[in-house]
Amino acid sequence: MDLHTYLRNFPDAQGRFGEYGGVYLPDELVPAFEEITEAYQTIAHSAQFINELRRIRKQFQGRPTPVYHCERLSRHLGTSQIYLKREDLNHTGAHKLNHCMGEGLLAKYMGKKRIIAETGAGQHGVALATAAAFFGLECEIHMGAVDIAKQAPNVTRMKILGAKVVPVTHGLQSLKEAVDSAFESYLNSYQDSIYCIGSVVGPHPFPQMVRDFQMCIGVEAREQFLEMTGLLPDAVCACVGGGSNSMGMFTAFLGDPLDIYGVEPLGKGPRLGDHSASITYGRKGVLHGFESIMLQDEDGNPGPVHSVASGLDYPSVGPEHAYLHDIGRVNYVTATDEEAVDAFFKLSRYEGIIPALESSHAIAYAMKWARENRGGAILVNCSGRGDKDVDYVVEHYGYGEDHQFPA
Structure with a gap:
């Protein structure tokens, strides 16, 4: 392409x-x-x-935001390397x-x-x-x-x-x-x-x-990663709700020979109402003035949705994502609530970065990719910081006591 x-x-x-x-x-x-x-x-x-x-x-937003190598988290997972595009450092804490x-x-x-x-x-x-x-x-x-x-x-x-x-x-x-x-x-x-x-x-x-306004994420990240490593990453990933942070990340890499993953929220499971994975489980429909793939009930109305991340619980997805799915350029995968929360705690404990629950879905998939691949590197858009989520996470999941953090 x-x-x-x-x-x-x-x-x-x-x-x-x-x-x-x-x-x-x-x-x-x-x-x-x-x-x-x-x-x-x-x-x-x-x-x-x-x-x-x-x-x-x-001068106001503090761009460009950096790319960061998650050295300790990567070592915990195997031989593959995880890198973050730090949109959590953008002014106001997200992309x-x-x-x-x-x-x-x-x-x-x-x-x-x-x-x-x-x-x-x-x-x-x-x-x-x-x-x-x-x-x-x-x-x-x-x-x-x-x-x-x-x-x-x-x-x-x-x-x-x-x-x-x-x-x-x-x-x-x-x-x-x-x-x-x-x-x-x-x-x-x-x-x-x-x-x-x-x-x-x-x-x-x-x-x-x-x-177009979000494309600065991917343009910066591509240049920064090349400068850091001399290579392009093997894979790029970001979470997908409506899809702004992911389109901002993906667009600059569409013409490159690498894999791109959009991570949808599987929530509590595949039953309608338990997730917000529009591309994975939806079909074509019109909502809010545009046509795309959307979750629908038996009557064709927008289906009920759920995600632990408030920014991902939308029953449709951007039309460009639907198109990139159809032509096979982007792979759309999922992460559950539990996987996202585990990634939230792992990144916090191993790297000192508390991510947004939305971003945690992409980090969860990157961790899975790192476990399954020997060598190589995956570049993840950390689309926002988790300050907004800490009270909710502690109330429902504690401080990470149930999660394992091997040395």
């Missing part, structure tokens, strides 16, 4: 990646998204916009700020006064509240009541930054319902607002726009 040709052709003019993507919206919202598309396409190649975004990333600062800059360019969004684990909400404070915009964040309880530290951070946090109390009170609520609010105020989607999902141009 030639990367430049791929990026030029996907998405196409209709915002589709093969048979996925597109725009499925109420008639009254179509002009609003056409306005966003035109504005993004105008500034995406503007030297002024790109230079300002580069300045923000360097989300990469696209939020881009979306905030776009909102200023369009003359909007307010940004509206949903959040699951709260990292997107914190990042967008940060961008709103930076650019002097109003900010409204919709969050499921279940996630508000699980992610209290992030709710506090959003409010300190000046955001209005809207609790969502219908349905399963998690990420899907938060998206529903945010869309409804945007429908009533799109003239002076912009909806800032938190992943590579939603109607065109958001899957493309968020991917």
Whole structure:
């Protein structure tokens, strides 16, 4: 696959990646998204916009984030080596700020006064509240009541930054319902607002726009790994919910001769309602204005979902992920709640890095890969830090007493 040709052709003019993507919206919202598309396409190649975004990333976000060799964890597992792209060191503690600062800059360019969004684990909400404070915009964040309880530290951070946090109390009170609520609010105020989607999902141009803003992860990581080792890794992996951190990581490596793994949350098992592994167990459907692979009940409605990680419990996945799965370029695998929690404790104890539960799914798969392969290296996107998760983990899993940490 030639990367430049791929990026030029996907998405196409209709915002589709093969048979996925597109725009499925109420008639009254179509002009609003056409306005966003035109504005993004105008500034995406503007030297002024790109230079300002580069300045923000360097001086405000602290980019580039480093690549780190997990020497002790690797030695514990065998002869293969695990490396982390440290997005947990990005300002606000996760990859989300990469696209939020881009979306905030776009909102200023369009003359909007307010940004509206949903959040699951709260990292997107914190990042967008940060961008709103930076650019002097109003900010409204919709969050499921279940996630508000699980992610209290992030709710506090959003409010300190000046955001209005809207609790969502219908349905399963998690990420899907938060998206529903945010869309409804945007429908009533799109003239002076912009909806800032938190992943590579939603109607065109958001899957493309968020991917492009997140691509700095993989571009940096590829260059850094080559500088560290003189080689490319044998494999690259990242967790996949909606799929923003993973598309940011994967895109730069699509043209390279290596394996790419997207790790979905298997939760408590394969039964519908016990997991959020959309590609592994879903089928084609339309949700939140785009067509992709999604978990569905017998009537074709979005299926119930579960994950120990609030940022992964979404019943669909970005359309570009669905396309990359279909053409066989990316391998989509799974990790359970228990495997993710084990990786959470192992990385904490062996490396002194407390990862987000979302990132722990990718680390869990990397640990499995390292056990099964002799030699070689796998590069993992550590998409966020685990500060937001520590209270929940301790309440439900203790301090790691049940996990083995051989010397």
